[in-house]
Amino acid sequence: MKILHSEPSCDGFRMPAEFSRHYGCIMIWPHRRDSWQYGAYEARKAFAEVIKVIAKSEKVIVCARYDDYDSARSMLPDNVRIIEMESDDSWARDVAPTFVTNGSVIRGIDWGFNAWGGLKDGLYFPWDKDNKMARKLCDSLDADCYDQRDFILEGGSIHTDGEGTLLTTEACLLSKGRNPDLSKEEIEEKLKKTLGIQKIIWLKCGIYNDETNEHIDNICAFTAPGEVVLAWTDDTDDPQYAMSKSCLDILENTTDAKGRPIKVHKLPLPKPVCITQKECDGLDDLNGEPTRIPGERLAASYVNFYIANHSVICPQFGDDNDQQAIAILSRLFPDREVVGIQARDILIGGGNIHCITQQIPFFD
Numbered sequence: 001m002k003i004l005h006s007e008p009s010c011d012g013f014r015m016p017a018e019f020s021r022h023y024g025c026i027m028i029w030p031h032r033r034d035s036w037q038y039g040a041y042e043a044r045k046a047f048a049e050v051i052k053v054i055a056k057s058e059k060v061i062v063c064a065r066y067d068d069y070d071s072a073r074s075m076l077p078d079n080v081r082i083i084e085m086e087s088d089d090s091w092a093r094d095v096a097p098t099f100v101t102n103g104s105v106i107r108g109i110d111w112g113f114n115a116w117g118g119l120k121d122g123l124y125f126p127w128d129k130d131n132k133m134a135r136k137l138c139d140s141l142d143a144d145c146y147d148q149r150d151f152i153l154e155g156g157s158i159h160t161d162g163e164g165t166l167l168t169t170e171a172c173l174l175s176k177g178r179n180p181d182l183s184k185e186e187i188e189e190k191l192k193k194t195l196g197i198q199k200i201i202w203l204k205c206g207i208y209n210d211e212t213n214e215h216i217d218n219i220c221a222f223t224a225p226g227e228v229v230l231a232w233t234d235d236t237d238d239p240q241y242a243m244s245k246s247c248l249d250i251l252e253n254t255t256d257a258k259g260r261p262i263k264v265h266k267l268p269l270p271k272p273v274c275i276t277q278k279e280c281d282g283l284d285d286l287n288g289e290p291t292r293i294p295g296e297r298l299a300a301s302y303v304n305f306y307i308a309n310h311s312v313i314c315p316q317f318g319d320d321n322d323q324q325a326i327a328i329l330s331r332l333f334p335d336r337e338v339v340g341i342q343a344r345d346i347l348i349g350g351g352n353i354h355c356i357t358q359q360i361p362f363f364d
Contacts, residue, residue: 014196
């Protein structure tokens with residue numbers, strides 16, 4: 001593995017769309033007791049269900065701590081590769097490399113990671129094990145690695161169509177805990193150089209109460225070039241309504257990098273999902289303080305799905321809109337099977353299916 005200090009776009013590399021062909025997917029076996037209730041027992045079962053579906057059409061690599069290797073090996077299929085690697089938590093989308101390709105080989109980008117805001121508004125400290133994972137994974141995959149650790153970025157904060165257009169949110173990328181010394185224009189230029197992007201569509205906000213400073217992958221995602229799904233509610237009394245309406249207004253009044261208007265497909269939200277007293281009781285405190293409060297609204301969204309080679313894995317919440325979400329995604333991905341996974345036990349940790357996965361583009 002070589003550590004590279006050039007810019008990927010200058011080397012002819014770009015970030016492909018998630019709906020393009022994958023070699024595989026990276027995940028991290030859950031373990032953190034202030035994130036995952038009751039020792040992560042239920043979370044591990046939910047992770048295992050996600051992994052089993054993805055592993056039907058692409059290679060899955062699961063990182064597990066030394067103490068958790070036997071648990072992962074006993075619960076996962078034989079065709080899943082498990083590698084021993086330390087981590088602070090289990091959000092592969094945000095700590096694994098962002099992969100770029102020139103069409104024949106892949107390289108990883110090692111962004112800086114500071115637990116979604118560092119000492120300003122980050123979610124835990126320390127985060128040093130997570131911050132080392134991208135480089136370690138590139139080494140494991142024998143992929144050269146771009147050193148971009150001076151720039152704080154999580155994979156869940158960006159979505160691309162693979163044709164030069166990137167989606168992100170101002171709430172996240174312009175937050176004071178990320179890159180406060182950079183202007184919006186400087187951040188935009190950085191994304192263009194590292195990801196091979198020509199145009200960035202900035203949405204103002206994401207999902208209500210999303211503790212990542214409102215990652216894009218919970219509110220809006222590309223399903224094809226020029227087409228997106230947007231998390232939506234018709235309830236004007238819900239604080240999410242104004243947030244989603246703001247996104248819709250921007251999307252309907254812009255074009256992508258190729259000049260195409262954006263076609264927006266509304267993906268209904270579940271009714272508000274709130275954590276229970278029993279679930280809170282199963283979470284360890286963090287620095288003497290509870291990580292969740294009973295009745296707290298969690299950032300539930302069907303947009304937080306993962307696109308595998310032959311399937312789309314969609315979170316389910318035991319809600320009336322569960323099947324409608326599957327029906328809409330089935331129409332948008334006619335060549336893939338849309339599989340629903342009950343994901344409340346992932347959501348309690350703070351994210352969902354897209355947040356726990358990171359795709360590896362296909363390479364020869």
